[in-house]
Amino acid sequence: MEDLGLKIFGAVLTTILGFTVGMTYGGIVRKLTARVQNRYGPPVYQNFLDLFKLQSKKTNIAHGFMGHMAPVWIIIAAVTVLMFIPILNGDLWFPNLSFHGDLIFLLYMMVFGSLGMALGAGQSGNPNSAIGVSRGLSQMVGFEIPFVLALVALMIQYETTSVQELTQIQHDTGVWMVFSNPFAFLAALFASLGMFRYAPFDIVGAPAELASGPISEFGGKYLGTMMSGGAIFAFIKLTLYVHLFLGGAGNPDNSGIFATLLGLGILLIKTFLLYMVPVFYGWINPRYRTEQAIRYFWGWPTALGIIGILWAVY
Amino acid sequence: MNIFFLIVLIFFSGALLSFLINKILPKFSGITTFSTIVIISFLFFTQVEINSTTQFSLGDIQMQFGVNNYTFIFAILVLGLSILASLYSIKYMQHNDRLGYFYSNYILTVAGMLGIIFSQDFISFFIFWEIMTWSSYLIVIYNGYTTRNIGIKYMIFSAIGAYAMLSAIVSIKAGYGTFIISEAIENGAFDFTDNIYIPIMLLIGFAVKAALMPLHVWAPNAYSKSPMSFTSIFSGAMSKMGILGMGIVLASIYSQSTDDNAFNVLILKQVIGWLGGITAVMATIYALIQTDAKKLLAYSSVAQLGYIIVGLSTGTKLGVMAALFLAIIHAVFKGALFMVVGAVERQTGTTDMTKISGLIRKMPFTFFTALVSIIALAGIPPLGGFVGKWMLYEALITESNNYFLVIVVFFSSTAAFLYSYRFLFGLFLGQEEKETNHIKEAPYSMIIPMVILALILIVTGAYPGILFEPIANGMHYLGFSDVNWDMSVLVNVWGEESNMAYINLTIGVVFVVIFLFLTIKGYKGTRYVGTKDISSSGEIPTENENLTYQLDFFRPFQRAAAPLYKRSMDKIWNDLGNALEAIFNFTRKIYTGNGQTYALFVVIFLVILLIFKDTLFSN
Numbered sequence: 062m063e064d065l066g067l068k069i070f071g072a073v074l075t076t077i078l079g080f081t082v083g084m085t086y087g088g089i090v091r092k093l094t095a096r097v098q099n100r101y102g103p104p105v106y107q108n109f110l111d112l113f114k115l116q117s118k119k120t121n122i123a124h125g126f127m128g129h130m131a132p133v134w135i136i137i138a139a140v141t142v143l144m145f146i147p148i149l150n151g152d153l154w155f156p157n158l159s160f161h162g163d164l165i166f167l168l169y170m171m172v173f174g175s176l177g178m179a180l181g182a183g184q185s186g187n188p189n190s191a192i193g194v195s196r197g198l199s200q201m202v203g204f205e206i207p208f209v210l211a212l213v214a215l216m217i218q219y220e221t222t223s224v225q226e227l228t229q230i231q232h233d234t235g236v237w238m239v240f241s242n243p244f245a246f247l248a249a250l251f252a253s254l255g256m257f258r259y260a261p262f263d264i265v266g267a268p269a270e271l272a273s274g275p276i277s278e279f280g281g282k283y284l285g286t287m288m289s290g291g292a293i294f295a296f297i298k299l300t301l302y303v304h305l306f307l308g309g310a311g312n313p314d315n316s317g318i319f320a321t322l323l324g325l326g327i328l329l330i331k332t333f334l335l336y337m338v339p340v341f342y343g344w345i346n347p348r349y350r351t352e353q354a355i356r357y358f359w360g361w362p363t364a365l366g367i368i369g370i371l372w373a374v375y
Numbered sequence: 376m377n378i379f380f381l382i383v384l385i386f387f388s389g390a391l392l393s394f395l396i397n398k399i400l401p402k403f404s405g406i407t408t409f410s411t412i413v414i415i416s417f418l419f420f421t422q423v424e425i426n427s428t429t430q431f432s433l434g435d436i437q438m439q440f441g442v443n444n445y446t447f448i449f450a451i452l453v454l455g456l457s458i459l460a461s462l463y464s465i466k467y468m469q470h471n472d473r474l475g476y477f478y479s480n481y482i483l484t485v486a487g488m489l490g491i492i493f494s495q496d497f498i499s500f501f502i503f504w505e506i507m508t509w510s511s512y513l514i515v516i517y518n519g520y521t522t523r524n525i526g527i528k529y530m531i532f533s534a535i536g537a538y539a540m541l542s543a544i545v546s547i548k549a550g551y552g553t554f555i556i557s558e559a560i561e562n563g564a565f566d567f568t569d570n571i572y573i574p575i576m577l578l579i580g581f582a583v584k585a586a587l588m589p590l591h592v593w594a595p596n597a598y599s600k601s602p603m604s605f606t607s608i609f610s611g612a613m614s615k616m617g618i619l620g621m622g623i624v625l626a627s628i629y630s631q632s633t634d635d636n637a638f639n640v641l642i643l644k645q646v647i648g649w650l651g652g653i654t655a656v657m658a659t660i661y662a663l664i665q666t667d668a669k670k671l672l673a674y675s676s677v678a679q680l681g682y683i684i685v686g687l688s689t690g691t692k693l694g695v696m697a698a699l700f701l702a703i704i705h706a707v708f709k710g711a712l713f714m715v716v717g718a719v720e721r722q723t724g725t726t727d728m729t730k731i732s733g734l735i736r737k738m739p740f741t742f743f744t745a746l747v748s749i750i751a752l753a754g755i756p757p758l759g760g761f762v763g764k765w766m767l768y769e770a771l772i773t774e775s776n777n778y779f780l781v782i783v784v785f786f787s788s789t790a791a792f793l794y795s796y797r798f799l800f801g802l803f804l805g806q807e808e809k810e811t812n813h814i815k816e817a818p819y820s821m822i823i824p825m826v827i828l829a830l831i832l833i834v835t836g837a838y839p840g841i842l843f844e845p846i847a848n849g850m851h852y853l854g855f856s857d858v859n860w861d862m863s864v865l866v867n868v869w870g871e872e873s874n875m876a877y878i879n880l881t882i883g884v885v886f887v888v889i890f891l892f893l894t895i896k897g898y899k900g901t902r903y904v905g906t907k908d909i910s911s912s913g914e915i916p917t918e919n920e921n922l923t924y925q926l927d928f929f930r931p932f933q934r935a936a937a938p939l940y941k942r943s944m945d946k947i948w949n950d951l952g953n954a955l956e957a958i959f960n961f962t963r964k965i966y967t968g969n970g971q972t973y974a975l976f977v978v979i980f981l982v983i984l985l986i987f988k989d990t991l992f993s994n
Contacts, residue, residue, distance in 0.1 A: 120900040124909075125735065127804065129893065136889045141881045161874035163867075165768045166756060172792060173755050179796055180746075183804035184735060186906025188924040191805065195924075198793050199932035205789045206782065213781055216772055223871040278909055282896055286889070351931030359935070370778050 072144060076293070079143050079300075083292030084108045086299075086333065090340050097344050108292070115285030124278055127184040132283050134177020135290035142170050142297050147304060149311030149324040150228045163222040164212055167301070174290065175201065178275060185278035193274020196351045197265040203355035204255030204262075210366025211249035214242055215305060218373035224301065228309035237308040245369030246306045250338060251362035255354065256298055257336075259343030262354050299332035307331050377429050378422045379440040379493055382415055386486035389415075390479040397475030404474040405465035408482055412461050415489070416454040428495060439495040439555055445849035446492045449619050452703055453488045453612045456710045459824035460611075464604035466818045467717050471602075477517055481605060483510035484613065491616050496554045497544040504540070504616075508533045511613060514605050515597050522600045529593040532583050536590070540580030543573045556623070565627035568637045577624050578647075585617025586677045587684055588654040592945050595661075598673035603717025606669075610676040611710035618683055618702050622695070626853040629690040644775075648688035652780050655681030655787040660939055663794040663929050668716050668726040668802055671794055672709065675752065678787060679705045685784055686767050691774035692855050693867060697766035699846045704759045704835065708748040711828035712798075715745045718817035718825070719802055728801030729925045733906060735803040737814045740822045742803045747829040751836075753795045754788055757879045759835035759842075762865060764788065769867035790932075797928055806923045807906045837879045838863055 088105040095102025123129045145162035162170075179198065182190035215238060216222050219230050231237055239246045255262045266274040279287060303309060310331060311324035349357060389411030397404040428441030442450060461481065468474060487507025494500035512533070516526035548554055550570070551562040559565075565574050579590070586594040598610050625647070628640060655678045662674035683705065686698030718741045719734065720726045735742045751760030771781045816822070835842055840862030847858040859866070863875040907916055916922055927933075933940065984991070 116896075118900075119897065120902060121897055122908075123901055123903050124906065125903065127735065130890075132893060133886060133889045137882055137885045140885045141878070144881050145878075161872060161877045163871045163873055165765050166761075166873045166878070169754060169761060169764070170756055172789075176753070176755065176792060176796065180799060180804065183796075183800040184906075185909060186733065186804075186806040186922060187909045188922050191800065191924040191928075194796065194800075195928055196931055198796055199929060199935070202786070202789050202793065202932065203935070206786060209785045210782060213772060213778055217776075217778060220773075221869055221871060222769065222772065222867065226871070282893060282901075286893060352934040355932065355935035367779075374778070 075143055075148055076140055078148070079139075079293045079296040080289055082329065082332070083294070083296040084112070084289075086295060086336055087292060089333075090336070093340070094344065108288070112285050112288055115280070115288065116282055118281035121281035121283065122278075123283070124181075124185040128181045128278070128283070131178045131181020131279070132286035132290065134181070135174040135287055135294075138170055138172075138174030138177070139290045139293035139297065141173075142167055143293060145170070146297065146301055147225050147228055147309070147311075148300060149321065149328065150225070150232060150304070150309045150313050164216065164224060165222060167224070168209065168212070171294075171297075172201070174294065178287070182275035182278065187278050189271045189273075189277050190275050193265055193271050193277075197275060199351050200255060200262060200265060200354050203358035204252040204362075207248040207358055207362035207366045208252035208256075210363065211245040211252065211369055212305075214245035214248075214366065214369035214373040217370070218242055218245075224304055228304045229313065231308045232313060238306045242369055242372055244365045244372055248362050248366035248369055249302065249306065251358065251365070253298065253302065253335075254339045254342055255358060257295070257339040259339045261343070261346040261349040263343070264348055264351055264354065267348070295336070296332070299335050300328065302335055303328060303331045307335070377440075378418065379429055382418055382423075383486065383490065383493075385411065385415055385418075386482060386489070390482040390486065393482060394475040394479035397478070401474060402469075404478045405461070405468060408478045409458070409461040409465060411482055412454070412457050412485060416458055419450065419454060419489075433498070436498055436554060437496065438499050440493045440499070441495050442493065443495075443849075444845070444852040445622070446619065448699060448703070448845050448849045449615055450489065450492045451845065452615060452706050453485065453492065453608075456608055456612045456706050457485045457488075459827060460604055460607040460710060460714070463607070463714050463717070463821050463824045464602075466820045467604045467721055468602060473517070477514060477602070477605075480510040480513045480517075483507075484514070484605075485608070487511075488612060488616055491619070495556050497547065497556060497559070498554050500556070501537075501540065501544060505537060507613065507616065508537065511605075511609060514609075515601050517602060518600055525593075525596040525600050529597045532590055532593045536580040536583030539576045543576035543580065546573050546576075560623075560627045560631075563631065565624060566631045567628045567639050567643065571639060574624050574628055574643075578621060581617040581620035581624070583617070585614055585621060585684060586654070586680050587617075588650055588657065588681075589944050589947070591654060591658070591677050592948055594677050595658075595670060595673040598676055599667065599669035603669070603713050603720060606673075607710045607713040607717070610673070610713060611706040614676065614680055615702050615706060618680070618687070618698070621684065621687055622699070622853065625687050625690060626695065626855075630854040644688055644690060645777075648685050648775075648777060648780055649783075651681045651684030651688060652783040652787070653681075654678065655685070656783055656790075657939070657942070657944070659787045659790045659794065660936060663790060663797060664933060664940075665794075666727060666729050666801075666926070668719070668728055668798060669713075671728075671798055672712050672716060675791070675794060676705075676709055678791065679709065679752070681787070682764075682767060682784060685780065686770065689770050689775040689777070691770050692850070692858055693766050693774055694770035695850060695853070695855065696843070696846055696858065696860075697763055697770055699849065700759075700766060700839070700842055701763035703842055703846075704751060704763050704832070707828050707831050707835075708751040708760065711744050711748040711825050711832075712752070714821070714825045714828070715741050715748070716802075718821050721821075722814050722817055723811065726802075728797070729923075731811060732801060732805035732923060732925060733803070733807030733811060734814065736807070737811065738803070738816045740816060740826060742799075744822075744825040744829045745799060745803060747832050749795045749799055751832045753792055757836045757875060757882055759832045759839065762836065762839040762875065765865055765873055769865075769871075773867045773869050793929055793932060801925060801928075805906070805925065808923070837875060839865070839875060 088108045092102045092105055179194040182194055219227060258265055310328035312320050393404045393407040396407055423442055425442055425444055425447055428439055430439045484507055487503045490503030491500060494503055512526055512530050515529055516522050547559050547564045551559050551564045553559050567574055583590045598606050601609055658674045658678035662671050665671040683698045683701045686694045716726050723731050725731060751758040754760045754764035771777050843860035847860050850858045865873045
């Protein structure tokens with residue numbers, strides 16, 4: 062039973078960590094974007110204030126059962142994926158379930174939230190939400206292709222489908238997968254631009270045009286919960302990329318408290334740098350229309366992914 | 376009396392009875408059908424022993440009935456789905472006429488399918504195959520004159536398949552001296568290095584029913600224009616008869632080819648795999664532009680059959696297991712989805728997604744079934760559909776080294792999210808218009824079968840081992856040794872796993888916690904509003920304002936994927952048809968029907984004879 066208690070504690074700790082990091086990163090990006098656009102910008106902790114405000118609203122509007130469930134789907138997807146990816150390689154504090162689900166499972170689980178939210182948005186009856194969903198799902202078909210190509214390249218290069226194994230291989234050999242299969246990394250990096258939905262791929266929830274698209278009918282506790290889920294999701298994607306391509310974080314040979322702290326520090330540095338890629342790309346780009354976005358992903362990113370697979374085979 | 380003969384006899388007498396009873400008591404036709412199938416299922420599952428056979432002869436042709444572990448999988452599928460679909464059918468068909476015609480053919484179709492499962496020789500196999508084809512053809516044209524062309528298309532393709540199969544059967548008798556299937560396999564009829572004619576012809580015959588490209592063009596129309604209570608088994612169970620046959624042929628080819636990397640076999644694997652993959656992609660992108668929910672599901676059926684064929688083509692343990700698992704799961708969720716559409720059609724009178732929307736509050740149970748089935752269709756964890764998809768991808772990546780096929784399949788299954796959403800949104804979500812206010816939930820006898828199917832999907836997601844057991848036995852029969860399976864852990868050959876128990880546990884715990892949190896927190900302050908009470912860009916929409924967004928739902932995707940939409944197999948077949956017609960027109964210039972012309976031909980022939988008489992008759 063001690064073991065179970067530790068596991069539950071680890072799971073809760075992981076969730077809190079993912080949530081805090083995701084929210085903080087969001088705040089930093091808001092601040093940085095404001096500075097780039099020559100505004101003063103909100104404080105870094107603004108996202109926490111927003112969440113507090115939303116969660117303490119006295120009245121909430123729900124548009125029926127699926128609308129009520131939409132935030133639930135998002136949190137389910139976010140927390141479940143979080144449980145099945147390794148946060149720190151081989152660390153005792155974050156053991157979770159990373160041995161019990163592999164990349165294919167993670168791929169499918171990650172769309173669970175988007176689809177659930179799309180259903181909730183659909184029930185509101187707001188045409189803007191429906192248009193946003195149509196664009197969002199179409200765009201998803203775009204960026205999933207290079208992403209999957211990259212993942213397949215990794216899987217066949219190292220003959221494993223487990224994230225944990227892939228991290229361990231990088232730890233053992235000392236070669237990050239950025240260097241052992243650069244094409245796959247590039248394809249995945251391009252795909253991540255679409256995943257984070259910063260410009261030029263932000264037409265899904267364009268505030269000025271669609272009234273924020275799918276989330277336009279959500280408010281109060283619903284929006285607040287969705288925001289938390291979104292924050293965890295940002296952390297998940299970044300951590301997954303770090304573990305797949307950037308050598309991971311954490312030291313499986315050393316399990317002291319300092320090793321854990323050091324691992325966390327490395328994880329934060331790597332994820333933050335990675336996060337800046339879509340953000341920087343967004344600052345200097347205008348917005349694509351949906352079909353342009355899809356064509357973008359089916360162009361060079363897909364070609365790079367195919368080269369990545371060929372690279373892995375030969 | 377032998378149990379197999381008894382079952383066949385009950386089938387035929389049930390068909391006759393349901394036809395005759397319609398003249399006296401019209402309402403009892405459906406009930407007769409339902410009870411016939413229930414009685415047969417009872418007899419089958421209690422009396423028939425697996426691996427028992429019975430032999431008899433017709434003239435000097437040796438025939439054999441029996442059930443083995445492999446066909447038993449399909450027997451579960453056919454009988455299980457038929458019971459539910461025929462129960463559903465009673466209320467669904469309530470207000471139609473010519474019920475005797477419908478139900479007698481309904482029973483005959485099920486009889487044909489179970490007969491195929493029983494048959495262990497090619498002659499009875501072919502006879503039951505034709506009974507199934509003809510009776511289903513008669514139901515396809517049940518809806519009257521407009522469906523005649525669709526029926527003709529179905530019949531033409533079925534005939535192509537039947538002739539291909541017949542020629543293969545005759546060649547087997549000529550070359551290997553037997554009609555018994557297992558003997559033919561032992562004698563090497565499917566040794567692909569030796570002869571490619573017989574297996575290819577049989578595969579063509581089965582591919583027609585399994586709607587494999589390029590022989591799939593009959594399927595979307597035939598599926599969508601038949602009555603939904605029949606389409607449920609048409610798409611769910613009947614297409615699996617093609618899979619049954621392909622499974623036997625492909626497994627025998629793979630296990631009999633002495634050289635593991637024989638060139639023919641490699642080519643065959645690639646061709647079938649890619650045909651399956653392309654079928655999946657093309658059917659998916661056509662599914663997502665449909666506005667009729669029935670048509671959408673019909674295309675989606677073709678796409679899902681594509682995945683199953685991809686799985687079979689790998690010939691590896693995990694691949695075939697994935698294919699058989701997907702075959703069962705597809706029968707369950709597609710059976711359920713066609714029932715959902717049928718319920719919507721019966722209650723609203725249309726399935727056009729541009730005309731109705733927002734049925735979620737009016738038909739909650741139907742929506743529940745649709746939601747669960749769509750999640751399974753999209754392959755999202757933790758339902759049964761995910762288990763099948765997972766095994767398929769792992770098989771392609773880890774065992775068959777078919778990396779680009781993985782991408783094709785993955786593209787198709789990501790694009791499937793689009794039509795999955797379209798289906799739920801089109802019928803159940805979106806604006807609730809005043810015109811739909813009077814609509815009520817479907818009767819209980821229609822809801823119960825649907826909800827049972829939905830529950831099966833949930834259970835098989837948590838405990839896929841329930842299905843793995845018969846599948847593993849069946850695969851053992853096909854010649855795969857040591858098929859490993861676990862109640863709820865999926866493992867690939869590299870040793871990585873997806874543990875459905877942990878996945879379900881995590882999802883369940885998070886679900887309960889967050890759901891309670893959202894519901895309890897601010898319970899009194901939460902207000903439920905209708906779909907007109909929305910923030911439409913800061914304006915308050917009026918009562919009669921049209922806020923429905925349904926037409927051209929995925930226009931952006933259509934624009935991006937425009938080149939893919941330019942190709943259509945339908946067009947190619949039509950062009951072929953036109954070309955043939957032109958040739959026939961040319962022959963009409965010779966056979967004019969005018970006696971004078973024929974007389975002229977005789978004269979010309981005589982003249983030619985006279986001119987060449989020396990060369991022709993020199994000896």
